[in-house]
Amino acid sequence: MKRLMIAGLFVLGACQSTQAEELAADGAASESWYPSKYGADDRLGALNNLSAEKTAAAAKLVTTGKTYALGMVTGRDTPAYGPREYDVTVLQLSDGSGTPLGENMATGNDDIVDVWVGIGSQIDGLGHMGINHEYYNGVPVADFVTTSGLTQFGTHLLPPIATRGVLLDMTKAFGDPVAPGTAFNTDEIEAAAKRAGVSIEAGDVVLFYTGTMKSQAGSSELSPAEPGIGVDGIQYLADLGVVAIGSDTWAVEVIPFENEARPFDGHLTMLAKNGVYILENMVTDELAADGVTEFFFTLGAPRLEGTVQAIINPVGIR
Numbered sequence: 066m067k068r069l070m071i072a073g074l075f076v077l078g079a080c081q082s083t084q085a086e087e088l089a090a091d092g093a094a095s096e097s098w099y100p101s102k103y104g105a106d107d108r109l110g111a112l113n114n115l116s117a118e119k120t121a122a123a124a125k126l127v128t129t130g131k132t133y134a135l136g137m138v139t140g141r142d143t144p145a146y147g148p149r150e151y152d153v154t155v156l157q158l159s160d161g162s163g164t165p166l167g168e169n170m171a172t173g174n175d176d177i178v179d180v181w182v183g184i185g186s187q188i189d190g191l192g193h194m195g196i197n198h199e200y201y202n203g204v205p206v207a208d209f210v211t212t213s214g215l216t217q218f219g220t221h222l223l224p225p226i227a228t229r230g231v232l233l234d235m236t237k238a239f240g241d242p243v244a245p246g247t248a249f250n251t252d253e254i255e256a257a258a259k260r261a262g263v264s265i266e267a268g269d270v271v272l273f274y275t276g277t278m279k280s281q282a283g284s285s286e287l288s289p290a291e292p293g294i295g296v297d298g299i300q301y302l303a304d305l306g307v308v309a310i311g312s313d314t315w316a317v318e319v320i321p322f323e324n325e326a327r328p329f330d331g332h333l334t335m336l337a338k339n340g341v342y343i344l345e346n347m348v349t350d351e352l353a354a355d356g357v358t359e360f361f362f363t364l365g366a367p368r369l370e371g372t373v374q375a376i377i378n379p380v381g382i383r
Contacts, residue, residue, distance in 0.1 A: 098196070098338040099203035108217055110191055110201055110340015111308045115228055119268040123229040126361050127382050133360070135311075135347050136378030137278070139185030142285040144315065149181035183374045188309070188366055189343035192218030192373050194332045201340050214371020221368040228308065230362030230381055231265055233257040234274045234353045235292065242276030245290035248319040249273065250297040261358035267306025270344070270362045274353040278313035278346065293319035296334050303339035310335060311344025344379070357383050 099105075103113045137143070141151055156175045165172050183189075191201040192215045198206045200218065209217035235243050237260055238253065249257070258265055265271060275292045291314040294302075299318070302310055310317060318331025335341040352360065364379040 099199075099201075101202045101340055103340065105202065107202055107340070108191070108204075108222070109224075110336075111303070111306065111342065112224060112226070112340075114268040114306045114308055115224070115226065116268065119229070120227045123227065123361050126229065126359055129383055131355075131383050133348075133351050133357075133381035133383075134378055135272075135344075135349065135352075135381055136186035136376075137346050137348050139180070139376055143185050144285055144287045145181070145184040146287070149184050151178075151180045151184055153178045153180075180376070182369075182372055182376050185376050186346040186348070186378060187344075187374050188220060188223075188364070188377050189332070189336060189345065189374050190215075190218050190220040190223070190372070191336050191340060191342075193336055193343075194329060195337050196333055199337070201337050211371075215373060216371070218373075219371045220366050220375040221370045221372065223366045226270070226308065226362065226364040226366075226379075228268050228270055228362055229266070230270045230272060230360045231258075231261070231263050232272050232274060232349060232352050232358055232360070233261060234358075236274060236276050236353070239275075239292070242280040243292040245277075245288065245292060246319065246321055247292035248295035248298070248323060249293065250295040251301040254294075254298050254301060263358050265302065265305050265307065269305075269307045270309045270311065271302055271307050272310075272344065272347050272349050272352075273312040273314075273317075274349040275313055276350070278348065279350045287315055289320070291316060291320050293317055294331060295319055295323050296330050299331055299334045299341070300339070303335070303341050307341060309342040309344050311347040311349075313347055313349045315346055317343050317345055344377075347379070352381060355383075357381070 101107050139151055143151055154177045192209060204217060209215050235249060235257060238256065239247055277291055281288060293312060293314055294310060294317060322328055322330060324330065335343055361382040362379060364377060366375045366377060
């Protein structure tokens with residue numbers, strides 16, 4: 066399986082170290098980004114904006130019953146950071162040719178999946194990235210990270226997400242596909258929402274369509290550049306109370322970064338500073354082709370204890 070290794074900048078641990086050094090250098094490490102507006106002891110972040118009332122209202126968006134799989138198929142050739150990869154081994158009872166079980170001749174298969182969960186369509190939990198070893202709500206890394214799993218912020222703790230999804234089709238303003246390095250900030254997001262005829266509200270999940278995934282279909286390498294949301298746009302959506310931001314790109318935020326001295330500042334703004342979840346590699350082209358701008362979004366994250374991220378297949382229903 067091909068893996069694109071982008072030395073230094075795109076090795077996550079190195080990025081975190083670089084980020085910490087830059088923050089220390091410019092004094093940003095002391096900026097006030099915690100305690101969270103949801104309370105000093107909160108561990109769920111923007112998911113606090115979900116409610117039974119929000120779910121019930123979103124359910125009224127279902128008018129045709131058409132469903133959309135928003136997750137991509139993850140396999141051996143799925144583009145990913147090295148050494149992240151996927152493998153599966155299928156096992157049969159005995160050697161596959163032994164005696165069936167019982168008079169009904171029962172046979173079967175089982176499997177073992179060896180996979181990094183930060184690959185393919187995924188949700189980034191709040192334990193994924195922090196600032197100088199402090200994570201959402203200022204929780205120090207030593208308080209929740211162990212080699213056997215996270216003791217806080219594990220994605221198995223996420224409640225079911227059933228809410229309104231909003232799709233913003235950025236190709237209508239920038240062309241299809243949107244050029245790599247194109248940033249979406251407040252002005253671009255407001256214009257896209259106006260074109261879509263939607264008003265973004267607290268509790269929403271906002272997805273972007275850029276045409277990137279569709280244009281790169283069949284590639285087994287990560288693109289070194291992509292369009293995406295900028296830091297100002299992220300803060301704008303976070304202030305509106307959205308629970309998650311996603312896109313048909315592998316990082317969601319724009320690359321090259323708006324400030325090369327602040328790598329993955331979009332991730333830090335979403336996760337650490339605002340508790341907003343990241344939905345990477347979302348399949349949004351069918352929604353865009355159908356002209357869907359708002360829909361019922363539902364996601365039950367896999368309840369694998371202690372995981373930082375999770376491979377997901379959210380479902381959109383209109």
